[in-house]
Amino acid sequence: MSVIAYREALNQAMSEEMERDERVFLMGEEVAEYDGAYKVSQGMLARFGPRRIIDTPISEEGFCGMGIGAAMVGLRPIVEFMTFSFSLVAIDQIVNNAANMRYMSGGQFAVPIVFRGSSGMAGCLAATHSHRLEAWYAHIPGLTVVMPATPADAKGLLKSAIRSDDPVIFIEHEVLYGDKGEVPDGEHLVPIGKAEIKRAGSDVTLITYSRSLKATMAAAETLAGEGIDAEVIDIRTIRPLDLDTLLESVGKTHRAVIVEEDWPYCGLGAGISDRIMQKAFDELDAPIRRVTTKDAPIPYNRALEASMLPSVDRVVAQVRDVMYSRL
Amino acid sequence: MSQATTEAKPVVSKNQAVGWLRQMLLIRRFEEQSYKLYQMGGKIGGFCHLYSGQEPVAVGSIGVLREDDYVITAYRDHGHALARGMGANEAMAELLGRYTGCSKGKGGSMHFFDAEKGFLGGHAIVGSHIPLAAGVAFASKYQNKDSVCICYFGDGAMNQGSLHEAFNMASLWKLPVIYVVENNMMSMGTQLHRHSCLMDLTVRCGTAYGIPGYSIDANDIELVATTTRECAARARAGEGPSFIEMKTYRYRGHSMSDPAKYRTKEELEDAKARDPIVAYEHILKDRGWIDDEAIERMHDEIKAEVEESIKFAEESEQTPPEALYQDVTVAHHIPQE
Known part of the structure; x- marks a missing residue:
């Protein structure tokens, strides 16, 4: 057991899963050279290189769609939204493509992808940057929606999300990133679907x-x-x-x-x-x-x-x- | 017309050329029978967009790809699926909403899929699949493979942001993708000059992103093939995406509900007088690769094949009630009811 911050727990989850599975990569705005807008991906570029930690242009619809396409043919992308407020410009990709693909194709294609990032009211960000979209995504059959509250759950649920064969909406909270808590050492998985x-x-x-x-x-x-x-x-x-x-x-x-x-x-x-x-x-x-x-x-x-x-x-x-x- | 080029220098073997003629005829027949089934008693429901007139685009381009390449298209997808080798049975069964359909009767006309053939759909939100194609190409590059992805869309899709976001990233990262706009000059009922700020589409979609752009007469199937082959070679060599404007024409309305009042009878008749399938029959006859008797036989075989597909579809079981909750997710689906 060690005491680490929520953001470090997320970083550990991604890093461990990337070590474990070559198909996993991270893409999003400022995830690489900037080390993440909220420093969740700090150090990951140095560790995994630009092939697997990918800075994108500000094109949420485009890079979400790319992640889905890559997932359809065997990769396991983690797509970071700087905040889930920005997922609104990519919602067609998430709802129409990620969530529907398996069903529409009669079970032929899976979309093992994680969309993750911060959300919520974080203080003086006003109307456009404070969205809480969990009910929007929870509405959609085909999506799995996860929201951890503690560092231990952040790590254990993110690892489960990355291993899931379905699209997972993994919603973090901006004011939790610095919170510290005990996280079990080594392989720590929290099952999806368990309160x-x-x-x-x-x-x-x-x-x-x-x-x-x-x-x-x-x-x-x-x-x-x-x-x-x-x-x-x-x-x-x-x-x-x-x-x-x-x-x-x-x-x-x-x-x-x-x-x-x-x-x-x-x-x-x-x-x-x-x-x-x-x-x-x-x-x-x-x-x-x-x-x-x-x-x-x-x-x-x-x-x-x-x-x-x-x-x-x-x-x-x-x-x-x-x-x-x-x- | 660039038929002269085609006649002067065949770019395919006799077998392949005859195969392409056959595929084009199959698509034409399949679509015309779909039209009838849709009209008669509503055996086909929902939206149904027919490919008649545009056959050389799918057949000539998919015809030069490899089995490990990927094909993705929009909602006018029957032709691409058949050109990629999907059986007429699975295609027709899907139109009739049967469990034996290529998407188990859950996708319908606009959502054909065939994973085994690398056919990634059938996508019905205009422009939405264009980033998917870049992602498929990204995966090839990531895995150090030399498969390419070819992605088709209509001229209307050029006005969606998804296209421009995807084109920028495809070019930035030199992804092995071939983007094909099937320019039938109509974005549903809005003609090109009323929806596009420039008539030279290679400037909008090629030059603007540093992507090599081609503009070709897609009635010439062998020109379609050579252009696609060149783009595929470029993609496999790691040189990035290409953009091809394929000028074509659709004989039917945008969908079954469209009487196509935005064009004149003469315009349609002119187009039909230049029918690409008839033109290719002539070319192959001139080369001595096929004769009237063989063409006749081919027509009969295809007629039988499409009839058989209708019979297969009609005799197939309806998608059963329990399929409603199947394939929602890979994990066991728990209805949130």
């Missing part, structure tokens, strides 16, 4: 992922002080959802609050809530509540931006609501 209980509890199930795990864990501590024992589940994989883990927890707590950084309407929590209610409506002692980013474009102003995010206070308030507490 993890990050804090066991019996009174209410808090369902979250990525950066929102932090506010959720802090809220659980506050609630503990009030005598409410919250279970915190990090879903880790957005699609396919580990519904069993959620149902087992709700079967125990009979209450759920979903904490997510995307917008409320048609957001991820809407889909998760629907699936829980279809299977476990009778188990619920209160309606499922959601804590989301408020429904407006993301403002530049720091205080305004902070006011939109799921916060400890907002999570605590929703938990009190489902507990029918009057504190």
Whole structure:
């Protein structure tokens, strides 16, 4: 076990997989000579050379499509978006080509590719650079969507994503890159499609992922002080959802609050809530509540931006609501 | 017309030339029967774009490639698939939505695939497959192979950003790809002069990216072949991409729903008077490589082959209900329902 930052964990995952498999390469804007816009690929050019660590022009649609083409004929590309906000100009490639190829070809072609990069509200980046697109991608059959919250999960899930034979949308969070945590040494794989209980509890199930795990864990501590024992589940994989883990927890707590950084309407929590209610409506002692980013474009102003995010206070308030507490 | 060149200097063997004539005839017959099936009782659904008139483009260019090369095209894809050796049975079964179709009845007319033949589709978003071709070529180079990728698109696709992004990177990295614009002068119903700022397409797509550009009369199948061969040699030698404007003409509307009111009867009749298949029949007869009797026999064989493909398709099972969830992903698909 060693303590490393989230970005180093991602770097280790890519480097180990590139050592292991000659077909794996990394391409994207500033990934090579600049060492990565967020320094995730630091040192990889020196280690693997320009054949496998490739700086691209600012042409997301073009290089995403190239990655897909290369994957169709046997390579295993990792395509980095400087931020997932920029994936919007490549969304045709991801949705129409990466996600559909296997189905449209009657199973003849696979697209083993990882699209990865930062996302989320990182502070004063305003409306164009703060997107959270997990619900967009989770909507699409054919895609796998992963969002790690900790360095250990970042490493273990990225290695699994690179080994996956399907297109994986691997969404990091800009404010997590410097976070440090314990990461198991050596071969460390976290399975795709498995949630993890990050804090066991019996009174209410808090369902979250990525950066929102932090506010959720802090809220659980506050609630503990009030005598409410919250279970915190990090879903880790957005699609396919580990519904069993959620149902087992709700079967125990009979209450759920979903904490997510995307917008409320048609957001991820809407889909998760629907699936829980279809299977476990009778188990619920209160309606499922959601804590989301408020429904407006993301403002530049720091205080305004902070006011939109799921916060400890907002999570605590929703938990009190489902507990029918009057504190 | 550059038929004179063709007559003066055959660039293929007799067997290959006769094979090309046969393939062109097969595509023509296949498309005309598809037209009828579409019209009669809706046996073919959705969008269906026919290749009639453009046959020498696919046949002459694919005809000089190797088995380990790759072919990728847009939605008007029946001709390329047949030219690459896909059986008429699998092609017709796909049009009829059958499980025996080349994409198991899940792709349809616009999404033919044949992995074994290196046929990478059948892509229906205009311009979307052009970066894929660069990626396929990238993979050849990455793996130190000398396979090339040939990529076809219509003149309408030249206006998509994906093309220009891919062309820049293909040239920057000297990728072994041959880009072919099948210029039938119509972007659906918008004629070239109304959608392109320049009429010299080699300037827009070649010169602008430092890519050698060719502009040829694609009614001359052997000129198509020699030009493609030259570009393939260049790609295999590591010298990068090429761009070929192949001037051609489509006899049918953009798709089955298009009455083609944007052109006159005379224009279409003029084009048909210069039919590339009839022209090639004459050339091969002049060379003494085929006679009327053999041509007649060929027509009969092809007629039977296409009839057989319709029978095969109609007798094949419909894509079954359980196929709905098959092949969504390589990993077991868990419907998020």
